[in-house]
Amino acid sequence: MRLQLAALAAGAVAIGAPGPARADDRAEVSTSLFAEQRDGGKGGLTVIHPQADLGVDLGRFVTLDVSYAADAVSGATSVIYQADAVSSATRFSDTRHEGTLGLGFHGKRSQINFSATVGTERDYLSRQFGGSASIDLPGRNTTVALAYSHSFDLVCDKDNGMATPQEAKALTGADPCDKSGGVFGKDRPGVTLWRGLSIDTAQTTLTQNLSPTMNLQIALFGQIQEGFQSNPYRRVRIGQNSPQEHIPDTRDRWSLSARLNRFLPRLHSAVHFDARFYDDTWGVIAGDAELGYSQYIGKSLLLKVHARVYQQRAARFFKDAFYYETESTAGAYFTGDRELSPVRNAVFGGKLTLITLGGDHPVWGLFDKLQFNLKADVLMLDVLAADDLASNPVGVDKQFIYGNSLIDAVILQLGLTGNY
């Protein structure tokens, strides 16, 4: 469950609009490093995320894709959500593996793709099936795409029997999470059990050429999550007790986004704009906007810089830790999930791409085109108060262990893409 949110995220993104049409075989490898500062004297948080994809054309109309991704996570986390979470910081590490097999069928103006993904880690199992279809409308200036996926996920949890939410104990790293066949959960009655979570995700996308130098994409996203969505490790301080986090079993989410590209021929560059609105049945409302600029430098270098801002409102049942601790009742649901708190962030960064075209002689004797990418971002994050700050003598600065410095995280990505 250390990586549970990741799996939820996978459900959200894996069914996105079909990528750009691939006219040839390709291979891509990359590694991302995410390093975040954290208080509590237990060090920061580091996530290493390698990915590898191989796409092969099987004849003129069929494409086979195989991909693998992993997350190696180590660092500090807080066990108890309370006004002073820093004092409960501990170290942990975990690894998640994910494999995907995809099959695509391509016509002159349309394509349809199917995929199956399996993800596994110590305390979370994910099996996802999805499909997407797209068609270029007459004139080939409009592409309409529809995608859908269903995830059958399992979350390892403490077997709390008939205990009420206020009495439920949290899972610990020492609790066993048994599996059979690597991808099926196996309960250990009285100790741990696997709880189900289903995720249905749908997205429809319209991509439109507006002029010879401008195009637009609009995407409508919807998702229904049903099942166990709490972090089984997380506890919330309520008075003198610290029961396991308890949040609703159902969450319906939707978002609407728009992206715009404008090419600037005289400068051999392009500007990019991206905006999104998000809403869900837990009361989280969010918006973000991003501005980017791409500039070719000579024939082989491409530099892109970008800036993004994001802000969200808290879930209805989220409270600042002080209020959970001091009010006579926490309410039906209680959580210490920062992603359900009021939060805002900003990201600034750049990406440098070295492009090598093979011409008559393939690059490294194999590739028609080879690209090397280096990307670096900095993340600045600001946790806001969900409740009345004037009546909160301890404030909200220590209820999460995330650092309070100007730059909260650094993200680096190295990638190599070859078309052959």
Place this chain on the structure above:
Amino acid sequence: MRAHLVAIGLASALAALSSGAGCGKQAVRAAEKEFLADQVMVFDDDPHEASSDDHIRTNREGAAGGHGAGGGGCGCN
């Protein structure tokens, strides 16, 4: 009921998008697509980058969706 509403909403939106898209039929002729074909004009031209970005965002933010990225999974508690 919620599922039905979401399904109806998505279907309605798709229909609206599809019907509205017809206005772009003559927007750009084939011979004028040199710049549109450039990799900087292709949405999600780098799937790994898009996947990695969504990966981080969905583990730092309560929102989700809206981008055509593939992949997923992260370990950010």
